[in-house]
Amino acid sequence: MDNPLSVVVAGGGSAGHVEPALATADAVRRLRPDARITALGTEKGLDTRLIPARGYPLELIPPVPLPRKPGADLARLPYRVVRSVHRTRKVLREVRADVVVGFGGYVALPAYLAAASMRLPIVVHEANARAGIANKVGARFAREVVAAVPGSGLAGARVIGIPLRRAIADLDRAGLRAQAREHFGLDPQAPVLLVFGGSQGARSLNEAVAAAVPALTAAGVWVLHAHGPKHEPTVEAPGYVPVPYLERMDLAYAAADVALCRAGAMTVAEVSTVGLPAIYVPLPHGNGEQALNARPVVDAGGGVLVPDAELTGERVASLVTDLATHPDRLAETAAAARRSGHAGADETLAQTVLEVAAGAGRPAAASGRRA
Incomplete structure (x- = not known):
């Protein structure tokens, strides 16, 4: 024309x-x-x-x-x-x-x-x-x-x-799993928790994960943790993989079994669309918008909401191990997350x-x- x-x-x-x-x-x-x-x-x-x-x-x-x-x-x-x-x-x-x-x-x-x-x-x-x-x-x-x-x-x-x-909407998590695990140096078979708090990281998520790492790794759960370029990891352990920033979110999603993240609109949309069970931790300030972003996914059974003030290492370890170490429950939550996506x-x-x-x-x- x-x-x-x-x-x-x-x-x-x-x-x-x-x-x-x-x-x-x-x-x-x-x-x-x-x-x-x-x-x-x-x-x-x-x-x-x-x-x-x-x-x-x-x-x-x-x-x-x-x-x-x-x-x-x-x-x-x-x-x-x-x-x-x-x-x-x-x-x-x-x-x-x-x-x-x-x-x-x-x-x-x-x-x-x-x-x-x-x-x-x-x-x-x-x-x-x-x-x-x-x-x-x-x-x-x-x-x-x-x-x-x-x-x-x-x-x-x-x-x-x-x-x-x-690259996200059509992501084949199962098909990319082996490549993604190799990319990040993760165990090919162990359950993996993905933690990210946006491009700059999130202090409360970082602190809770650091406290949870001993219990998680003892339970056989690996942790891929994007801590942010301004935050240095405070813990070292076999099975804990810290990175400043995730350049390949598609591979991070494919490598993971469970996510711990904020509840910004884009985060909720991506995590649910790829079918990744999630622990959503809304920002503690503002008008409560982030909790509302995640509510449809949580109500559908695709994840849980945890207030920032209640996020502790013990809470993270309990929620993740209860989900990641039970394949049937994990699969059901993943399917619910994907159904709630668009x-x-x-x-x-x-x-x-x-x-x-x-x-x-x-x-x-x-x-x-x-x-």
Whole structure:
């Protein structure tokens, strides 16, 4: 086509916004190889590294962080919004945008306002259990609103899960198990606990795991522990494998039998989709959102919730050994986790985007086919 379908994804600012945006972009490209896809982002955060690395053009716009308290930042907010919307409108005109897909965060609000002012169709995806301000605004103008879990606060939102990259959504844990165990130097047969608290680690998880290692290794459980680059491990033991950071999360998931982790939206989505039983430890501050993220998986039998204040080495050792050393119970929990996941969220959202574009006058028939 001389004028191919132009899709703009607005999900910059953090990996939790960027990754679903890029997974959706990948799915749109599979369904419509002729589509032109542009990503909006900012100079802050991971945008300038993650987005170009995935092969998508990145257009930088001024971020619009929304102050939570009165002050100078709040007074400057109108100017920042106007400046960012003006820049975004320029980008949308240059790429001849047909539809804008927003995922919340710093770039979503100006994207929604710019698209609405140009009467471009909008699709909103909310990853968290409680919608942020940007998506609440965007939902007022959107043709379609979708969410990861029920109860996001966006009226009429259709629950589809979180779009994930295919390396995770299609992960064959059993098929990669031997390769993954060898990659990390883990025992090929022993049960393995995977511990991670995000890219920087998590102090309470680190402390609890250090206290649990003697009991875990005595029970024959190996521990793969991503402790964070700023936190040195405080324990040494055969069967305990500490690493600062996990470059290959797919292999980490494949190597593990049980996970101990936070309950951020992306973490819950990935862990449940790959069918990994988990002990979710929500962040102890904020509005309780992380516990809500994990609740559907826990209610389905795919894991347990442990408050941060109750996380001890004894609790970790008891929960892990009770699960990891009972194959039938482990298999049942893994199956429940996988059933609660949404492995096809990326293509569900991509198809929604194409349908919205078609409703606005652009052809939605795929020139490719579903992967």
